[in-house]
Amino acid sequence: MNKPNRLIKEKSPYLLQHAYNPVDWFPWCSEAFEKAMQEDKPVFLSIGYSTCHWCHVMEKESFEDENVARLMNDSFICIKVDREERPDIDNIYMTICQMMTGSGGWPLTIIMTPDKKPFFSGTYFPKEGRFGRIGMLELIPRIKDFWSSNREEIYKTTEEVLSALNNVNYKSDSKIDENLFHKAFNAFLSRFDNTFGGFGNAPKFPSPHNLLFLLRYWKRKKDARALSMVEKTLQQMRLGGIYDQAGFGFHRYSTDRNWLVPHFEKMLYDQALLIQLYAEAYQATKDNLYKSTAEEIIEYVLRDMTSPDGAFYSAEDADSEGIEGKFYLWQKDEIISLLGNEAGIFTKIFNIEDEGNWLEQHSDVKYGSNILHLKKDVAHLAIEFNLSEVELNAFINSALKKVFESREKRIHPFKDDKILTDWNGLMISALAKAAQVFNRSDYLAAAEKSMNFILANMIDTSGCLMHRFRMGEASVPGIVDDYSFTIASLIDLYEASFNIEYLKKALYFNSNMIGLFWDMKEGGFFFTGNQNEPILLRQKEIYDGAIPSGNSAAILNLLRLSRITSDTELENKANSIAQAFSNQLSASPEAFSYALCALDFAFGPSNEIIISGNPGESKQFIKELNKYYIPSKIIMLNSSDNEIQKIAPFTKNQKQINNKTTAYICRNYVCNLPVTSLVDFGKLLESI
DSSP: OOOOOGGGGOOOHHHHHTTTSSSOEEESSHHHHHHHHHHTOOEEEEEEOTTOHHHHHHIIIIITOHHHHHHHHHHOEEEEEETTTOHHHHHHHHHHHHHHHSOOOSSEEEEEOTTSOEEEEESOOOSSOBTTBOOHHHHHHHHHHHHHHOHHHHHHHHHHHHHHHHTOOOOOOSOOSTHHHHHHHHHHHHHBOTTTOSBSSSSBOOOHHHHHHHHHHHHHHOOHHHHHHHHHHHHHHHHSTTBOTTTOSBOSEESSTTSOSEEOOEEHHHHHHHHHHHHHHHHHHOOHHHHHHHHHHHHHHHHHSBOTTSOBOOEEOSEETTEETGGGOBOHHHHHHHHGGGHHHHHHHTTOOTTOSSOOOOTTSOTTOBOOOOSSOHHHHHHHTTOOHHHHHHHHHHHHHHHHHHHTTSOOOOEEOOEEHHHHHHHHHHHHHHHHHHTOHHHHHHHHHHHHHHHHHSBOTTSOBEEEEETTEEEEEOBHHHHHHHHHHHHHHHHHHOOHHHHHHHHHHHHHHHHHHBOTTTOSBBSBOTTSOOOSOOOBOOOOOSSOOHHHHHHHHHHHHHHHHTOHHHHHHHHHHHHHTHHHHHHOGGGGHHHHHHHHHHHSOOEEEEEESOHHHHHHHHHHHTTSOOOSEEEEEEOTTOTHHHHOGGGGGOOOBTTBOEEEEEETTEEOOOBOOHHHHHHHHHHO
């Protein structure tokens, strides 16, 4: 084994994976850039993450190769960055790669001057060139020669890149109105796959926030097509191989149109957003498939992705034993050996075939490998097998338990056990909402335990959030996502528990966020705060990609906090964010679906629901409220301690009537008469 390089002292699992490469890696640090300056070498920046399949391929193929490493060490100062640990670095250089090449992805490869200005970018490079893609053995000598003989051209390129970055058009003169919703809906409708659900062909990502928007559009316009798109997609994803049928949870995306063959890694943020989506779909439809799916995802997260202290880990790898998906694949004879007489019906239900049930895409996958998946729901399968749904569900659950227990004995994929504040915020929100919808106190307890971890471990001495925690150390100043998702989760925790301390913390972090990230000139929040390390320039973004953007989440946070506190300045800030990105929103609103969820709240109708009474007496009213799909609302409990009145002074007048629990519903700045009857309360909720 090689001697360890400098990465051996890092905490990031991704960096530690490269600690024994013969490449003389540096972490991102001033020492690396100073050395590059002293030795007059360009910097080779490689960005990836621990569960990235092609990052593993490039490492095995090139970074572990002595010849490639020798060339790299001779020609460059080499830096490794974990994109999840340092999203600020990844964010700016990914933007540059997309500008220079028209595309991006991971592994991300950037070659730049010692003062951090890039002149070459790309993604994965093989060791040797093939199919028109240059290999590392050819690329490195060319770059070295280019650096030696074309310095003026390099400097010209870097200045052009920086000029393009600095001239990003933040002009914001488009009108923000409800037409955005219709335009986005029509865009989704035009791309919808009527056969398998989802949008477009392949690959297909779950993109839960697209479906969250469509649920809100259905609620707003009563357009059955919007709900149909949501339901078709949720059902098909749940049947497919993208869902881990034995162990639960969703893989990152499907490589095919019909959700069969996933890219097998599992990300915490996907689980969080999908829990919220399935819970909301259950509220809207009362279909138990959505409830059971949300509960199964939560079972997976609490079982496999939760630290002893209650915080949530980041991801599980696609690979095990060097093969993508090996942990999840089955040979038919394995199932027969495991299930015996039950194997016949099980193989039919989960479409297991002698020769395998999917097109082999990797030469190292064993012939005859099967992905567990369903082609029909349980209702149709029960008819086919002449069983009741109860009987069939009992059989499936029993058989899957045996399959899961057998699978547990296999070598597991690598788990990235770093704890990220923003992704934990997403999961806390999901659990808080599931606790409300499903009346599960255990989900609330898990959400609160994670929040307690964040508050105890992820705040620096000045009261600011930190981004990453691992091996007893919190590091990297928080980004806008850390604040946005933490604030959202604190509001959600308040609405699930009515513990006033969560609202106080939400307001505290919201104030901090404005101070650290707000763009005083153009409006909106920068990706990095004024305490973060400056890297070329500070960016702003609202694009809702794999996860919602911090600005999208902030719009909704500001609106909710404004309605709770009656502080209209917060609503003005929300409006300023939307206006700052108005041209982008107007051009292609479907790319900003979580921002549209926030704007759905802004344009209304939105609701303020105040329940006055002691927590114990109010439980039935709260339980009744949580039955209904009312996404644009805030909920407050005005109990005998009067604590809420310090934050929301208007609740002083919303008291119990005749010592009975009393509900007040205000909608679009107009209040209904209060009700003390649970039946009357239900009728009011039904009408919303």
